[in-house]
Amino acid sequence: MPGTAQVNVNPRKIPRQARAQATVEAIIVATAQLLTEQGFVNLTTARVAERAGVSIGSLYQYFPNKQGLAAAVVDHYSDEVLARFTAMVRARPGKTLVDTVDAMIGFALVSHPHEPEMHRALNDLAPRIGREEKTRAISRGMAKVIETELERHRQEISPDLDLADAAAMIETVLETVAHRAIQRHPVRVGADGLIGQCRRLIIGYLRSPSPS
Amino acid sequence: MPGTAQVNVNPRKIPRQARAQATVEAIIVATAQLLTEQGFVNLTTARVAERAGVSIGSLYQYFPNKQGLAAAVVDHYSDEVLARFTAMVRARPGKTLVDTVDAMIGFALVSHPHEPEMHRALNDLAPRIGREEKTRAISRGMAKVIETELERHRQEISPDLDLADAAAMIETVLETVAHRAIQRHPVRVGADGLIGQCRRLIIGYLRSPSPS
DNA sequence: ACAAAATATGATGGATTCGTCACATATTTG
DNA sequence: CAAATATGTGACGAATCCATCATATTTTGT
Incomplete structure (x- = not known):
């Protein structure tokens, strides 16, 4: 490592x-x-x-030491991000699946408008200071929140799709999109922009049956 | 930055x-x-x-200086990865869309069996040594290869999907999957594993119409 | 109010690292 | 083969950085 x-x-x-x-x-x-x-x-x-x-x-x-400083930052802000994501999702009851997905994408893209670099710093940093487990725990936490939300819309989702797997996949995709958004400013919006494409990716994934 | x-x-x-x-x-x-x-x-x-x-x-x-060393490594191995990906895709003519997607996923996951850390190093490193443009160029190159491949299977893909956009999206997803595979060894295979889920994600994306 | 505990300070030793330079060796050129 | 050019060497100066420790100041407990 x-x-x-x-x-x-x-x-x-x-x-x-x-x-x-x-x-x-x-x-x-x-x-x-x-x-x-x-x-x-x-x-x-x-x-x-x-x-x-x-x-x-x-x-x-x-x-x-120096690493201790970074570790404290990782812990501090990781918890905060998970808490904000959880609060954001829970504060949107009764919406459609597409709306929920859009909200999640929006969070990943613009939740940290003034701290995209922080996001990158955390991702780059954690593995180097023995905090991989911490970031993994945050990912699992977000996946759990997503899974709970998916269960609410079970009927709109392909029946043969395991919701835990799907949640993990979506969490990964959100992570990526945030990462990419940081690299490729500004984020193109609209149906053809990153947001639209990402929505299409996730919704298509949830609705489609397993490929033959 | x-x-x-x-x-x-x-x-x-x-x-x-x-x-x-x-x-x-x-x-x-x-x-x-x-x-x-x-x-x-x-x-x-x-x-x-x-x-x-x-x-x-x-x-x-x-x-x-030190950064110069890293920059040389980034340039060297980035080009190599793109070349290998291009060669791999071009060497598989006449396959189905699903097969092609599987091959791309496989490349992202196991193409670097002995150098996953290199992959991480390159991604973590490039932004810090003024080589963002280089990695972006590689991404564009891979997207172009993917787009060409998608055009071959145009009839299996949702007509309202822009292939350039789709290729960029897929490239991003592949990047992510590789990244995640590095974090979460070993990679679970099979339909429910990372590979299966990833295939489902991409194929669903390509086949589904724009979500309502 | 007074002792004990907690907190704050910053000069400094020791270690590491970068990058240069004067010089040695090897290769090419004419 | 001799001059010119290219390449290789490693000791060393300068700069930086980490982390400690003896000491000073503040707060707490009684």
Whole structure:
């Protein structure tokens, strides 16, 4: 595995006082910013401390090393993305299957309008800091949410399609589309644009019988 | 953009004698190996030179810096992948649409049996060394090959589907599947496995009319 | 109010890395 | 074969970075 200079990445100690929690929070935010601005390679502990308005000593009081900073960011923002996706889907009851799929695509495309680079940073980063399992867990979480939604529209979906498999597939496709959207700005909308094509891909998949 | 410490990445001089060409080749191979083994972060010019059996001075005679090494690897292997994909598709005349799609999926999944990490390295790397355009060109090249193949089976494809759009979409999906296969070893085969689901996804997409 | 615990500081040692340069060796050219 | 050109070498300067630790300051508990 690349970048497998496996090091301990766990927090050194948990902040007890409010002041310390603010310090840790500032460090995580600063790390996230610098990560998206400069990438992991150009991330230095000194720059993080400076951006966070904290001394380098304080930083090392809570984080064991550079990878620890990145790991904290991955954990922090991964959870947030899953929570937002879950909330978004659950907040749309009684819609049609196509509407639901559109909403999911929309989330993948524009949910992070100001943080597409963060998305990329997280994906690129996780494998390099022993956080693959974390990102996989997030994927499984999203798939579970999707599966629940698919069950609601069971009658519109090809009967021989396993919903768990389908949900995993859709999650993968959404992931991709987000990735591609980041690479190929701006996103073309409309029926022929990325959104339209993606909708067609997913709906066709759900409705069609197994190919002969 | 992350990692945008844009530096010149162009070769310093081109090797004229055969001996020098061997040196450059050895350096590129060594870089590729270390990249897949340790990742870009842990790549050092000294290690590359050592692995290549070449002095550090020789390395810097042809490559301006670390990024230059990576850029050379990206260029080298990207071209190779496109060439292999093109050859593979062209070598399968007269097959059905499903067979063709299966072949493409198979290529994405197992074409690089011993170099899945290379694949990841290339994808993770390119954006960080000013080689986004290169990878995009490869994607366009593969899409063009796919489009040509789709035209052959025009009658099996939904008439209102633009083949260029479809080819781009399929290329994206294949990219994803490869990516996911790397993350989730081993690849489950069979109708319910990743391959089967992926076939179903693409075929359903091609055959179905635009969703209402 | 006072001791104990928690938190913050930043100069600094040690290690690593990049990339150059003066020089040696090999190959080509005329 | 001798000059010119191409290639190869590796010690080393300069820069950077990680991470610690002794010390100072703040907060908490009693």
